[in-house]
Amino acid sequence: MTVGALLALSAQAQVQTFSKPEDAIRYRQSAYFIMGQQMGRINSELKSPSPNIAAIQRAAGIVESVFRLPGEGYVPGSDKGNTKPNAEAFTDPRVGEIARRTAGELAKLSEVAKGGDVAAVRTQFAAAADACKSCHDDFRNK
Amino acid sequence: MTVGALLALSAQAQVQTFSKPEDAIRYRQSAYFIMGQQMGRINSELKSPSPNIAAIQRAAGIVESVFRLPGEGYVPGSDKGNTKPNAEAFTDPRVGEIARRTAGELAKLSEVAKGGDVAAVRTQFAAAADACKSCHDDFRNK
Numbered sequence A, B: 001m002t003v004g005a006l007l008a009l010s011a012q013a014q015v016q017t018f019s020k021p022e023d024a025i026r027y028r029q030s031a032y033f034i035m036g037q038q039m040g041r042i043n044s045e046l047k048s049p050s051p052n053i054a055a056i057q058r059a060a061g062i063v064e065s066v067f068r069l070p071g072e073g074y075v076p077g078s079d080k081g082n083t084k085p086n087a088e089a090f091t092d093p094r095v096g097e098i099a100r101r102t103a104g105e106l107a108k109l110s111e112v113a114k115g116g117d118v119a120a121v122r123t124q125f126a127a128a129a130d131a132c133k134s135c136h137d138d139f140r141n142k
Helices: A003-013 A021-047 A053-066 A094-115 A118-139 B003-013 B021-047 B053-066 B094-115 B118-139
Strands: none
Touching: A021 A053, A021 A118, A021 B021, A053 A094, A053 A118, A094 A118, B021 B053, B021 B118, B053 B094, B053 B118, B094 B118
């Protein structure tokens, strides 16, 4: 590998992310808050006598897409302060596995919602919420 | 219009959004925080001697897509409390015009970034930031 290629690789790795750990924490929390609100909205619709499928589709699309964001917020130094993930959340390889599974369940939720079958949405919503919860259970301080 | 159609329309209009005004405020702030971080990242890259175009493309895509979110947070009652928009932000039709213009500038920023021409990205970034600022100037309390 040439020095130029090494430097290019190094520049690639050094993409500036957050100027301070507090920003990374707030970034993660912002994304999770948006997702929480939209998951709550889907839940409310599913409990209503006549669920608004368009609202569910929209919310599911937002959750699927916003779930891609918080991962980059788990930067060194952002494990301290006003934040809930425990120490293991920053080191345990299971977090990545759960994240991939959750992304899959959320993509499927969005897909199933497009189909318009409320019973199917209800089943997939439970699967998606369960994937979210599996991370909360093991990697979030109470 | 039949009563059934009226009820359907009314159910449509009554999509549950936020359970309390504070949630709507935090929802807006979450979306703007994510956008601010990503705009800051683009700005940093554009100031660096060798801008990382992949990082710019990614950030521009996030800003374009997250910009669609905060609009629904401007619900009645969410003009008070820990929030910066002024009273006019909730009533002035110019807000909608600026939002549409900003959405267009952000879409264009994402598009130009894909082209990979840093000088063109710099020009379009200034246009997009200017669109953001035009709303901040007139509709945000200092």
